[in-house]
Amino acid sequence: MAVADEHYQDDNKELQPLLVFGPPLIFEVFESRNSHKYLFLKAFSIQLPLLEFLTTQNVDPSSIRTILCNQLQPITANVIxxxxxxxxxxxxxxxNDHIDLPECNRRGVQVVNVGSQSTEDxxxxxxxxxxxxxxxxxxxxRYVRKWVPSKPWNLPPGSKLGGKRVGIVGLGRIGGEVAKRLEAFNCRIMYHSRHKKPFVSYTFYSNIxxxxxxxxxxxxxCSLTDETRHMINREVMLALGKEGVIVNVGRGALIDENALVQCLMKGEIRGAGLDVFENEPEVPKELITLDNVVLSPHAAALTSDYFTDTFSFLSNIKDIFQQECSKLR
Amino acid sequence: MAVADEHYQDDNKELQPLLVFGPPLIFEVFESRNSHKYLFLKAFSIQLPLLEFLTTQNVDPSSIRTILCNQLQPITANVIxxxxxxxxxxxxxxxNDHIDLPECNRRGVQVVNVGSQSTEDxxxxxxxxxxxxxxxxxxxxRYVRKWVPSKPWNLPPGSKLGGKRVGIVGLGRIGGEVAKRLEAFNCRIMYHSRHKKPFVSYTFYSNIxxxxxxxxxxxxxCSLTDETRHMINREVMLALGKEGVIVNVGRGALIDENALVQCLMKGEIRGAGLDVFENEPEVPKELITLDNVVLSPHAAALTSDYFTDTFSFLSNIKDIFQQECSKLR
Known part of the structure; x- marks a missing residue:
């Protein structure tokens, strides 16, 4: 299949329309510096159905060749x-779980992640x-910031990382980097994923x-799919046990969040470090008062380097488009 | 030099006096389980000069062969x-910086650290x-726990760890373990210590x-000595620069704390992670409101494993004593 790219051959004369759903965090700066290249169609700023929105912008839907998005708004088959x-x-x-990938495959729409440079972060x-x-x-x-001389240190003892058996759920790029780091802390690494990985010596469990x-x-x-949604349920947490800790840097809905809240409150697991939640940006209010959880607002990747890298990547969408087109020829 | 240990040969009949300065955190449990072995002389619980304290206990100073202490009370040449x-x-x-080591050397008093099992922690x-x-x-x-929908995320972007040039100050056991871990994060390790270490490939700087x-x-x-006190002064912090971060798990007085507070408040360095302070348990009040510092109350080693290990170690002080004596023969 060949995607025509003649539209871009005269982009000095005509602005390339770019439909933006869910603005990337750096969008404001990106827009101001690239207004000579792109006609920004900011679907996130208006609460209208897509076709009505495009009509208000005097844009023909068939002129749209590129979408820019983040996880905040799903790109459904209907949109596509x-x-x-x-x-x-x-x-x-x-x-990619906010994008209907089967529909993209069917239609030959390419999907490119700009977030991959933050794998290590x-x-x-x-x-x-x-x-x-x-x-x-x-x-x-928190204790130190509220410290008064008469108030004794009342946190329970910590638990050493060395020697811990760490189960990585989803040994992809991020999981692999986590494993490499934790080996240096003398942890024993094991993993679960859809398939056993060749060339990986860590113990594989097909069953979570x-x-x-x-x-x-x-x-x-791991990513969020129909199979992985709520894979970490109450039964799994009880199997992990009272001293167990869960860290989630994948997607909130990998965990049955209600069950997690219950287990954390009852001490049925030791604690949790959560960068993602089921209904972001909402965080279950029961967690707010617990000392055995660390809460982060899906902020893992938000380093200044991420902003710089993403910015430079986005500035070259035209090149990405042409590369993707050439792969298809 | 031979240290007589006949005192311990009949310790089933007679309790071994143990002079305790600055109770270890597990002291209460340790005492209750070992009262059949030791006569605990709790110098920390009474505000008297040492000799007066021993008099109140009907103990002859010359019967004291062992001291148990932590960093909270100095073991000076006078005490020895x-x-x-x-x-x-x-x-x-x-x-060991709370103990007058030259005086110990001169007198042939052995010093044993029970804290070393927490090196990795x-x-x-x-x-x-x-x-x-x-x-x-x-x-x-903190932001998540205080989150209200109308309040935007206002923390500055983070800074990625990968690729950072990390200067370890004091490449002893702890420094070596830190270096090993940070290599797995793709950091570049360099170090400063009194002498260049043989067999270490990290770049050495003789000048801080x-x-x-x-x-x-x-x-x-590193440890706190006359040479290392305030080695991290304003000049060093300015050399580290605006993006620089300081982590201190050594001793508070390694840093000129007033200068650190100023640099952190003015943004002359990026941030600091501090487990130790100059006047513990006091923490400079200016730091309490800053988002670019992480404050920990000298709690790095306080894991439940530390408690168990120290407990088991202390229960064998008699064996330690005999081992140390046999080394001297």
């Missing part, structure tokens, strides 16, 4: 079907959350319940 | 001189504090100012 010339979706996330964050929960750093920081039973820590790094 | 039979000081810390904590400062985990946790100029991060892991 409304844009007959759509050829490329650029998402500023690592995951997310892995760092996972390790940071784990150390924080085990050695209760954020809780200690078995992984949990044999782990002290679960680090969730 | 008052105890003519002193042969062993057991400290439940990693550092302290290294883990150093990495945890560093990740926390760079990816501002504790600050984000040069190390700071060439580092993005300083991790302080």
């Amino acid at each position: 079907r409304l844009l007959p010339s759509l050829a490329l979706i650029v998402t500023t996330t690592i995951g 997310v892995a760092d964050m996972a390790v940071g959350l784990l150390i924080d929960v085990l050695y209760r750093i954020s809780a200690a920081d 319940l078995e992984l949990a039973s044999n782990s002290d820590v679960l680090v969730l790094c | 001189r008052l105890l003519p039979s002193l042969a062993l000081i057991v400290t439940t810390t990693i550092g 302290v290294a883990d904590m150093a990495v945890g504090l560093l990740i926390d400062v760079l990816y501002r985990i504790s600050a984000a946790d 100012l040069e190390l700071a100029s060439n580092s993005d991060v300083l991790v302080l892991c």
Whole structure:
């Protein structure tokens, strides 16, 4: 299949329309510096159905070839079907679960993640959350900030990271980076994923319940799919046990959040470090008062380097488009 | 030199006196389980000069052969001189800077650290504090716990750990463990210590100012001595620079704390992760409101494993004593 790119040959004369759903965090700066290249169609700023929105902008749906999005707004089959010339979706996330990939495949729409340069940052964050929960750093920081001489230190002892059996759920790029880091802390790594990985020496568990039973820590790094939604349910948490810790840098809905809240409140697991939640940006209010959780607002990847890298990547969407087109020829 | 140990040959009949300065955190349990072995002389519970205290206990100073202490009370030359039979000081810390080591050497008093099993925990904590400062985990946790829908995320972007040039100050056991861990995060390790270490490939800087100029991060892991007191002064912090981060798991007084507070408040360095302070348990009140610091109450080593290990170690002080004596024969 060949995607015509003649539209871009005269982009000095005509602005390339770019349909933006869910603005990337750097969008404001990106827009101001690229207004000579793109006609920004900001679907996130108006609460209208897509076709009505495009009508208000005097834009023909068939002129749209590129979408820019993040995880905040799903790119459904319905959206894709409304844009007959759509050829490329650029998402500023690592995951793709907000995009209807089967429909993209069927239509030959390419999907490019700009978030992948933050793989290492997310892995760092996972390790940071784990150390924080085990050695209760954020809780200690809260204690120090409220310290009064008469109030004794009342946090329970921490738990050492060395020697812990860490079950990685989803040994993809992020999971692999987490494993590499935790090996340096003398952890024993095991994993669960759809298939056993060749060339990987870590113990594989095809069953998540078995992984949990044999782990002290679960680090969730996989994508959200119909199969993985709520895979970490109450049964898995009880198998992990009272000293168990869960770190989630994947997607909130990998965990049955209600069950997690119950287990954390009752001490049925030791603690959790969470960068993601089921209904972001909402965080279950029961967690707010607990000392055995560390809460982060899906902020793992938000480093200044991420902003710089994403910015430079987005500035070259035209090149990405042409590369993707050439792959299809 | 031979230290007589006949005192211990009949310890089934007679309790071994144990002079305790600065109770280890597990002291209460330790005491209750070992009252059949030791006569605990709790110098920490009474505000009397040592000799007066021993008089109130009907104990002859020359019967004291062992001291148990932590960092909260210094074991000065004066204390050592008052105890003519002193042969062993057991400290439940990693550092020794609260003990007059030259006087111990002169007198042939052995010093044993029970804290060394927490070397790895302290290294883990150093990495945890560093990740926390760079990816501002504790600050984000505070933000989430106070989140209201109308209040935007206002923390500055984080800074990625990968690629950072990390200067380890004091490449002893803890420093070595920190270096090993940070290599797995793709950091470039360099170090400063009294002498260049043979068999170590990291770049060595004999001058702390040069190390700071060439580092993005300083991790302080050395002991406190007359040479290292306030070695991290304003000049060193300015050499580290605006993006620089300091992590201190050594001793508070390694840093000129007033200068640190100024640099953090003015943004002359990026941030700091501090497990130790100059006047513990006091923390400079200016730091309490800053988002670019993570504050921990000298709690790195306080894991439940530490308690168990120290407990088991202390229960065998008699064996330690005999081992130390046999080394001297």
